[in-house]
Amino acid sequence: YEYRCEYCKDRGGCNYTCLNTSFDLLDAQADGQLAGVITEPLFSAGGVIDLPEGWLQELKRRCEERGALLIVDEAQTGLAKLGSMWGFEHEGVVPDIFTISKHFGGGVSISATITTDEIEEKVSASGLVVGHSHSNDPLPCNAAIASIDIVLEEMLVDVSQRIGAYWREHMNRLAQKHHIIGDIRGRGLLQGIELVTDRVTRKPAFDEGRAIGRQCLEDGLILSVRRKGSVFRFVPPFTTTEAQLDEAADILDHAIASVA
Numbered sequence: 001y002e003y004r005c006e007y008c009k010d011r012g013g014c015n016y017t018c019l020n021t022s023f024d025l026l027d028a029q030a031d032g033q034l035a036g037v038i039t040e041p042l043f044s045a046g047g048v049i050d051l052p053e054g055w056l057q058e059l060k061r062r063c064e065e066r067g068a069l070l071i072v073d074e075a076q077t078g079l080a081k082l083g084s085m086w087g088f089e090h091e092g093v094v095p096d097i098f099t100i101s102k103h104f105g106g107g108v109s110i111s112a113t114i115t116t117d118e119i120e121e122k123v124s125a126s127g128l129v130v131g132h133s134h135s136n137d138p139l140p141c142n143a144a145i146a147s148i149d150i151v152l153e154e155m156l157v158d159v160s161q162r163i164g165a166y167w168r169e170h171m172n173r174l175a176q177k178h179h180i181i182g183d184i185r186g187r188g189l190l191q192g193i194e195l196v197t198d199r200v201t202r203k204p205a206f207d208e209g210r211a212i213g214r215q216c217l218e219d220g221l222i223l224s225v226r227r228k229g230s231v232f233r234f235v236p237p238f239t240t241t242e243a244q245l246d247e248a249a250d251i252l253d254h255a256i257a258s259v260a
Contacts, residue, residue, distance in 0.1 A: 001043075002014050003182070003185070003194065003202070004202065005017075005018065014053075014054075014055060019058060019062070023062055033066075033067060034063075034067070035068060036063070036068050036069035036096070038071045038073060039051075039056070039071070039072060040072070040073045040077060040087070041056065041074065041082070041087030041088045041090065042076075042087055042186065042187065044076040044190055044233070044235075045226065046226070046227075047194070047226045047227045047231040047233075048185055048186045048191060048192025048226070048233050049185070050186060050187065051091070054091070055091075057092070057093055060093050060095070063096075069095075069096040069097060070093070070095045070096050071096065071099075072086075072087070072088050072095040072098040072099075073099055074086055074087055074088070074099060075100060075102050078098070078104075079100065079104060079147070079148070079151050080151050080156040080157045080159070080160045080188070080189075080238070081103070081160060081189050081190055082186075082187040082188040082189070083160045083161040083188030083189075084188075085151070085157055096116065096119060097113060098114050098115075099111065099113050100112050103147065104144050104148075105144050106146065106147040106150070107143075108139065108140045108143035109140060110140035110141070110143065110144045112144070113130070154238075156238050159238050160188035160238065161188060163189060163238070163240055164186075164187060164189060166242055166245055167191060167234065167249075170245065170248075171191070171193060171249075172184065174193075174249065174252065174256070177253070178253075178257070178260060179199055180195050180196065180197070181195060181256075182194050182196035182199050182202055183196075186234075189235060189237075190233075191234045192226070192231055192233045193234075194231050195208060195230050195231070195232070204227070204228070205229075205260075206228045207229065208229075208260050209228075209229035209230045209231070210228075210229035212232075212252075212256055212259045212260070213225040213229065213232065215254075215255035215259060216251055216255045219251045219255065220251060221251040221252060223252075234248075236248075
């Protein structure tokens, strides 16, 4: 990813070398039609890795050149989580297929696959059956509809943007105070920081990160610690107040100071 990419981390941004190399290898080895490419609009579990500007557009273009479908996994990013209804909207890209789940049901398990009429008609004509015994249960279906209604009626896209901007201010402030914070990334209600022992070498602060995470937990702040301890993921709910964000930032500030 861009913060650690050997091709672009010191060159002012992504130059798509990784994308070029990936497709060169694919084209050289594949002996048939490429069916599709699956990606997230922001890699959450991998360490809150946001896609470089224009990267998703370039990926879409390369898929179209090869007659392949672009499939976007919005399980952790869709339904206003990133400050837009769908994560792919940030790039102005429309995927051929995208999937949603997790908070789609508001606590009730349900997922959905969204595509175009043209693709759906081809799937149906092929005889492929998609779905199982519980695919039409009324309870999860109604929960999903209610979830979408709440996202729209309570304007959760705006809420996500507001909470995200407020939290980013806290992270920018802490980064000025604590040099162990090497990178701040993410959008809306899905943000993260990467901890390093040195901002020049960018050596991951694995041990320090794990110690900071434990201290935060003892002080009442539950963090998602990724990448062996060097990345903290922040995913606050839509109902989070500014007072709660202030308290969370204070706990993190104290934990970093006590360890680093």
